[in-house]
Amino acid sequence: MELAVVGAGLAGRLLAWRLNEFSKEQGLNSKITLIDEKDLNFFGTGLIAAAMVAPFTEAVNTEEVTQILGKKSYQLWQEWLPELEEQMGKSIGFNQKGTLLISHPQDDRDWQRFVIKAKHVVPEDKMQFVENEALEELEPELANSFSKGLFFANEGAINNLALYPVLNAYFARSEDVQVIENTKITVLKDNAYISELNQQFDHVFDCRGNGAKAELNQFRSVRGEVARVYAPEVNISRAIRLIHPRFPLYIAPRDNHEYIIGATQIESEIDTPVTIRSGLELLSALYSLHQGFGEAQIIDFLVGLRPTFIDNLPRIETDEKLTRINGLYRHGYLFAPALISGVLEHFKQEELVA
Ligand SMILES: Cc1cc2nc3c(=O)[nH]c(=O)nc-3n(C[C@H](O)[C@H](O)[C@H](O)COP(=O)(O)OP(=O)(O)OC[C@H]3O[C@@H](n4cnc5c(N)ncnc54)[C@H](O)[C@@H]3O)c2cc1C
The missing domain is CATH 3.30.9.10 (D-Amino Acid Oxidase, subunit A, domain 2)
Known part of the structure; x- marks a missing residue:
């Protein structure tokens, strides 16, 4: 199965990594293409962020869902980061001192x-x-x-300056993830055809953050x-x-x-x-x-x-061949793992990545 992840910022690179791990775990043979308009070393929003994972303090002035997604993400970071550190032989760092x-x-x-x-x-x-x-x-x-x-x-902060390069190295090492840099993708449709690459995919994930604005409402x-x-x-x-x-x-x-x-x-x-x-x-x-x-x-x-x-909350929108993950606002590190695991769970049930 050919999958494309468009946008290699926080959500996109986490998704490409987890999709690949999921595919390996399940013995599937998915090929993942990760595309960004910049190069993978570009200092984008996810690197500017303080990368705090604060489900409780952030919940005080927001919606209940902040705490629910935040707690889930905190737990996923605790599981995922050591796994990546071990696999890549590099330490990343998750300050869990509250x-x-x-x-x-x-x-x-x-x-x-x-x-x-x-x-x-x-x-x-x-x-x-x-x-x-x-x-x-x-x-x-x-x-x-x-x-x-x-x-x-029970709160912490990820060392994002270490996380990004380790994920770059992970992609470079992986046989099933192809990275295409410096390529702007302007339109994404439910037919999963990306015209800039002249390539048909089985499913496309839109993780362009601000770059998807033209295709979103109330954003x-x-x-x-x-x-x-x-x-x-x-x-x-x-x-x-x-x-x-x-x-x-x-x-x-x-x-x-x-x-x-x-x-x-x-x-x-x-x-x-x-x-x-x-x-x-x-x-x-x-x-x-x-x-x-x-x-x-x-x-x-x-x-x-x-x-x-408009409501400062994240959204996952899924059509048959296109899934958009966006609206991470000030909560990218707090929400992305929970959202991504939800997307994987959904596709497991749909057997999309099989
Ligand atoms: C000052 C600041 C502090 C923050 N602090 C925290 C914090 O402490 N905790 C927390 O949880 N969150 C924090 N955040 C929020 C977090 O950084 C964002 O929620 C997160 O980066 C959004 O992730 P994303 O993947 O949706 O977008 P991005 O990380 O912006 O990634 C989008 C990617 O898509 C690419 N792209 C865009 N358009 C196109 C196109 N047309 N074609 C191809 N590629 C394209 C971009 O180059 C980029 O790489 C902070 C944000 C800021 C600005």
């Missing part, structure tokens, strides 16, 4: 509002109030400035900006979220004192460089959190456009 939520005393009203919502949405055993020593135990360097926090133990992009900093004077080991009335902020730690600081959320489809305003907001909120960030070096400011439907 998320610590904090706020400055002057923002107590926003804090209280968040706590009320969280109590309503998050199961009791997934959220823990921490004060003084307990907070100090989690993040000693934040205990001087903050005396209370909310800890969500937009939402601009997001992050800073990447090197802070040798800061030792924070887990994802931190700062509740703030104007500049809510997260910090996702990477190895070697690097931190991703994010993220703005702007209703704009323009991906021009980060504005002074956004840069100042991100960095001043960051500095208010830990003075050691004052001496941090800015490695980069990055901008990405999040593919988003």
